[in-house]
Amino acid sequence: MSFTRTLRAVGGVAVAGALLFGSAPAASADQIRDDQWPLKAFDAESVWKVSTGKGVTVAVIDDPVDSDHPDLRGNVLRGKDVESGGPANHEDQRDHGTAMASIIAGHGHGAGNSEGVKGLAPGAKILPVGIPSGDSIPDLDSGGLADAVNYAVDNGASVINMSFGQSTLSAEDKQALSNAVKKDVFLVVATGNDGVGRLDQLTSFPGVVAVGAVDNSGRVWDESNYGRQTMLTAPGTRIRSAAASKPYRLANGTSDSAAYVSGAAALLRAKFPDLTAGQIANRLVKTAGLPPGQAGMKLPDPHYGYGFIKPFSALTKDIPTGSKNGPLKTPKGDSAPSAGGATAPGASSTGGDQANGQKASGLGPGAIVGIALGVLAVAAVIVIVVVSQKKKGRNGPPPGGPGGFGGPGGAGFTPQQPGPYQQPGPYQQPGPYQQQPGGPGAYPPAPPTQPPGR
Template sequence: MRWLLRVGATVTAIGLAAAPVVPAHAAPGLSDRQWWFGSWNIQEKVWPLTKGKGVTVAVIDTGVNARVPDLEAAVLPGADMTGRGGDGREDNDRYKGGHGTGMASLIASRGTSSGFYGIAPEAMILPIAAPVVSPPVTSNSIRYAVDHGAKVVNISLGLPGSDVFPNQCPPQLLDAVKYADSKDVVVVASAGDEGDTVNSPDYPGSCPGVLAVGALARDSKPWVSTQRQSYVTVGAPGQDVGWINKTGQVFDTGEGTSQAAALTAGAAALLRSHDPELSARQVVQRLTATARDFGPPGRDVMLGYGVISISRALTQNVPEDAPNPVYERLDKATASKAGDGATKPAAVEQDDSGGFPVLVVAGVVVALLVLGGGAFLLLRRRNSAMPTGPMGPMPSPPQQFGRPQQSPYQHGSQMQPPQYPPGGPHNPPPGR
């Protein structure tokens, strides 16, 4: 979903639709605009097996309006990490009309009022209001989700600049992802919406242990703006994918990797509901191994191993040694960090000679001088590059991926699913 939000001098706000096209009181029944249901055979092949019952999905976003009729039975009390107080069941999105509510609706909307269904309509939503991506806030949000019963975590947000960190992930955030892995929780994130422009690596999608999702367009090709990065593992529908906003109104369409990530989180919930014995690692491995190849043949930087196929993931056996790059990266990062830690005690060992205190004091003084000079230069550089306000330099802003768009279709019109090109093994519709 294309919903880019940047703050301060770097703002790129891509507009929200002027008005929704479907009122919240529309007659119940699956919306004919949800084309991904047909392409994934949700009603025919997925819902007869599972609708997500028994699984909680944490949505780390702008909060979720629990008073929306289609979501009120699905939303649990959560948390607000913004300092406003509350339990996450308010959507305080001031720019996009309710990004967090929209993501929750794609996952678990009951469809009772609007006819707009999530793909896992019996799953529960744990809302965590944390719209600003930062190592401490996002890390605490993941840990909260893990400690409060979530089996899947969705983060349809991102912040550029992960390439300055080891493993393309801030260490504090990597520790939170490791914690989720230790507690058997799947973490899903959007890959990013700037693939056709700056295409910078965005975290948390770039972090080892996070299932990063690219976006598929309706023409069976990668969406034009989906991020081109090696950390992208799978894809999901991301163009002409609408949502329910925080006032309960349904938008026909939208675009971006936010929607793709939310749909993938819903798919993970379906797998965990259908087979509770599957570990988080096995869920991600199944989604990866059973994905349908779209775009360039083989793994690519836009859709990874392909577009997820929920019915195949639910029913096909996957070898234990099938690729699982998300966790291979995490294990490598963990081993690397453990190796670093193992060498440090030897490096600081000292003998008991009388010169030890002098050496320590001298070393501390030198270290402080070096760190102080480096910090001064770094701050000076940052301050010269960052926009300023009345309170000084403004922080680097997050991105919120995905936006509803004004639809050319009127309520009741027939939106046809995409026409997949004939022939070849790399272009069947997802789920078939």
């Protein structure tokens, strides 16, 4: 099987000698943190007062990770390289896996960890799962993805980040992904960096969260792949992250966007350990935002999905729990996840198996007639009681709160509508992060100053 990672070879911009660890003055080292505009856009300091992702394991299926990087040291588990069978935490050449790990769970370094790259979920642990690559393009035999996903699930990952694309899935791959969905793992996949309206089989697989990229104004990046399967977007332009062959890189790509969504999922899984993956997705969807002038679009939109993530809102807003699957589709032949969260008030916790059991109950025609007559008798009694109550003026409001079962508090997932959670411009920051012609993150991108997208 051939993996085509159109997301991997994002143009890393090497950081020159003045920014090497230990050789730069404090002001230069702080510039790396200052370059992380998504943390400012997310108001990460407020986010970390609510959750840091502590106790959550995020698998990064990618290049192996440099666990000795100062911004990751102590946050990377041993993991496994599925090609060699050895550990996946000693990479010193390929940058992509280390970059994704740092966006998710980097903790920085220096006094108070104020320097270097910090991830959205600095308290989470990274489980690196290395996949083969040559010349920046992975090339796995059949079953490679299945092996990686199965290892991640079997070793405690509740979030899996897959910042790569795959045009076809084998039967083994589909079974592994279905098993991950059944085990209630939150699966994140990047849409790709070709700017085309076509998503591959992995991105389109039921149960995964497909993520596109936006710039710092919240507008979709012009090279972000799109399609009806797109669920969310996240920052993906001018992203500063750690690297293995050099201290840091600067890049564009939906890979980075997916990593931010994985970090947000880790925050939520730590804060709401009883919620299912679908209910976590529900919180991200229901609190997502749209850029100025787009609040009235029909959702999900092929480019934006339900909008860009707003982690603080997802952590703190009063969002109904919703159904176990939330906005996620279930792989064919699978039932809803059995692990995690409570069923929403009024929602059924049973599925198709119950109906099948009724069909196989073996009731004969005589028993069915008897049951029917009994039901009619009970109904007659109920009618008499209701009429009597009406005469006495004792009828209360309809069940389910104001508006009946369909009113406020109703169970289940409802697609997000334009409303209070779609506030314009939350990624457009004051000062140097305002949109400027040719500036970092400007929309549309300014080719002479932007690193390449693949």
